[in-house]
Each structure stands twice: as C-alpha cells, then as structure tokens.
Amino acid sequence: MAASPSTPTTLSPQTAAVPVQAEGSGAPAFSPLYQQIKSLILQSLQAGEWKPGETIPSEIELAARFRVSQGTVRKAIDEMAADNLVVRRQGRGTFVATHAEQQVQFRFLKLVPDLGEPGSEGPAQRDVIDCRRMRASADVARALALRSGDAVLQARRVLSYGGAPTIVEDIWLPAAPFKGLTAERLADYHGPMYELFETEFNVRMVRADEKIRAVSAAGGLEALLNVAAGTPLLSVERIAYTYNDLPMELRRGYYRTDTHHYHNTLG
Amino acid sequence: MAASPSTPTTLSPQTAAVPVQAEGSGAPAFSPLYQQIKSLILQSLQAGEWKPGETIPSEIELAARFRVSQGTVRKAIDEMAADNLVVRRQGRGTFVATHAEQQVQFRFLKLVPDLGEPGSEGPAQRDVIDCRRMRASADVARALALRSGDAVLQARRVLSYGGAPTIVEDIWLPAAPFKGLTAERLADYHGPMYELFETEFNVRMVRADEKIRAVSAAGGLEALLNVAAGTPLLSVERIAYTYNDLPMELRRGYYRTDTHHYHNTLG
DNA sequence: CAGTGGTCTAGACCACTGG
C-alpha cells in the first residue's frame, strides 16, 4: 500500500508523500508512519499554520494531504492530544490547545486553597512590582540556553487571593522572542501571563519542570507576603518550554503554604 | 456482527458475552465496548487473577474470551498501559505493573539529589524507628475512609542517602488489609515498601495524591534529620490508593531540601 | 442534514522475543 508517487493532488508545501523510510545507513532507526505524521503536524504547529484556539484540518483532510489512511492520522493526533498539544471535540473538530482555557491554567498552577475547590477563590489579583531589561547572569543564561550577558527581561509580581498576598514570582524571559514586552503591557493585562505570551508573542508554553524546596522568608519576601521573617515558604523554580524543548521562561516562585498547598498527583 | 449468543467457548466465569448496552432506562449512559472490556480486565486484576509482574493473556486470547475484535481489546489495554496499570513489551506480552521495577519507584519518590542523576546515590538506607498498632484519630480515619477508632498500624522511619538522613516518614495503614505486618517484617525488608505490600499483602498502590507545604523542623524531627531547630523542611502528605480509588495508606513525609529537591513535571 | 470525531471490525504485514 505504499503511497503511489503520482502528482501531489494536495496543497501541502513540505511533503508530496511522506518520507516513508530512510533506508540505507547502518541502523535505519525505524520510525512508524504515524510518528512521521505527528512530527509533520508538529512542524505546522510551530510554524503557526494554525494558532492556539483554532481548529486544525479534519482527519480526512490530513489523511489526504499526507496520503495515508485516516486511522494513521488518528493515531498521530491521539498522541498529540495525550501530550496536551491539541484538544479533540467530537462533532466540532480538533483544536490547538491554549492557555486561555481554565483547565489548562490549573495544570500550570498547582497551588490550591486548603479549603474549597481549586478555583473557588476567583481569579488571582496580579500586581507587577518591577519589570526591567538586563543582562543574563550565568545561572539564568544556563536555564534559558542563552550566553552569559545576553539580554533578558526580568519581572517581579505578587499574586493575591481574596486580598491576601500569597505568591511572589521572579520571572526571566529571553529578550529577543519577547521584544516589545513592557511593564505597562504586563500590568495592564488581566489574565494568565501564558495567554498573553500566546496572543502577543506567538510563544506557547507546552511543558515545564519544577524544582521545589522549603526556604525561610527573607530579603523582602516577608514584607511582600505579609509574614514574619523566617516563616517557611515553598520555593518553586520553574523552567517552561515551547514546542522544541526550547526553554522560554525561568520563574522562581515563593508560595505561602499556611492557607494553600501545592497539589500533585502521582500515577 | 453483534456477538452471537451461542454457548461460551471460553473459560471466563464472569462473561459469556459482554453486556453490549444497557438499553431501557432514560439516559442509557453510553459506554463503548472497549471501556466495558477495560473494566472487565480491571476486575480480573483486582481479583488477583494475574499477579504483579506476571503476563496477562495475549490480545488474541482476550479477544476470543470477550468475543470482540483484537482491535477493541488493544484499545482497552492501551488505556490501561497509559494508566500505568499494565506494561506492554513487544514480542513478549503484556505484564501487570509492579513496584519491583525501578522506573516505577521514581514515579512515587519525587525527591532527587541536586547533583547527579535521580538514582545516582544508590538505594536508600531505610531505618524503621517505630511500628505500633493503634486506633485511628479523626483525621487519619477520614484520610483512609475508616471510622474513628478503627484499628490502624502506624510506623515511623528515616531514609538516608549516602549516610545522610534526608527523609522522615510517618505512615498509617488500615490494620485489616495488612494483618500480620510487624516492625520486624518492616525492618528486615530491604526494598521498596510498596513492593512488600504487593508480595505479602496483595495490595498494589496505583495512584497517590500529595499535598506539599513548607514547615519548620520541630518536635524531634530536627534531631532525626540532623538539622537545626527551625530549619525549613518540605512537608509531603500523601494518600495512596489501590485499584478502586480505595485509600490504603496515609503518609506524612518531612524532606530536607538543602541537598535534594522535589522534582515535578507539568504538562 | 452534512461534517466532525469516535467506535468497531477484519485482515495483512512488520518488529521483536524466546526457545
């Protein structure tokens, strides 16, 4: 059933027929068709062919474009849905995942109130304290895969729930992809920061690693969080990645855990 | 194509032909065939028809037993593999997941050394300090879905890496399922506790929820962990569940985070 | 009612493991 090499009847620029298999060298590193399809779709996603919240072409269309069966496209999309890159909605289509959806926000904010449901406090109040352009220190550069001295944006903000300051976050971003981001733009945007990144800078955060420690409130944190100096705080260091495992954000958060806790599920 | 109601040619006790659909009432609550198959396999798993580490029947066998196509069985097993209930190995078969595998252990112990790879320190030294039978307090009872006053086992142990005490854990277990568990049995077992639970008590932990906070070392913890009183520690409260979302363990851990950190990935 | 994703089947063939 190999794809017959007739003239491509579809409009795809990058492929008239999937590579099928790179035979020839010693270890061919077998890759199933649906994986190749998956990475092709991924490329279109990165290239911005379809933006967050939009639908991607139907399975039948994609099958025609790539000259494979619908079942193969289905398996590729199944995996992308499992990776939270895409959301399937029966009867409507398949949509590019976006941080504008509430459920996605909770996947990236694990601090929940001790009492009540995760979202029961209403939206956080976000106060940007500081935002400046600077040169990357050695450890910031390493985290963001930059060189020491490269330009970065740094911001500090406080998140409050029900009027109570609960989180202080220091955020570092590579300056180049976020060209034009200012303190005003940050302060005026009332909504998730990752949503802003999507709509304004075409940067979609896909995954993040967090390192969590217990530390003592000091160095001004105690004042911002309205706790006594020495109060134990949760320190959460996050590196967030876009599509190609490309780090795009370093974030150091300090969480009060007297009224909230970090929730995690092990499976 | 519906399953013909002939005599069951297979040995399955609980099903000669899958329920197909519970029509009749107002909202039939449609459930696809592969979901029904999945829950049937799940029942066999709970009943201990196949033990952790053993293979389950091949897809072809299961398809014959349930009188469905191999593809339908495959989809059921695919989901169970995604849930880490089962592990597929091409060419060999499908195996019941077990905590005896190293990779599984890291899914349930998220504290990793700041330097070096997750397993680089070698196995933890486990010292059981205490183990006693007692009556459940209100909050322990609630966590384990027992009644206040029901019998529980309580244990405290210290985990050390490279000779340095790093974790103190208080553990509560419902006494009934763990009948016969003694301090000696715990102390003499050199290996993951959840592995012991599987082999000795036929209790397999499948999932766990953790609540993480920052606290100050006090009440004897500072001595056990060899830190100054007031040192910030990570407090990790875990409830672990077996197959039916049945809570089977409450665990309160206190982690040193000066040499280690809790690692988490957000997707 | 047309279009989408979701389920189910049947069959062919491939990749991997073990005896």
Add this chain to the structure above:
DNA sequence: CAGTGGTCTAGACCACTGC
C-alpha cells in the same frame, strides 16, 4: 520458527455539533 505486540489500511456505522 511460532507467538507476541505494533503498524497500517479500508470500510461500516455511531454520536455529537452546528447550520
């Protein structure tokens, strides 16, 4: 070499959405 899971196809039909 037989048996397992893994891939791919083709086609039928179902459930859901929106016009």
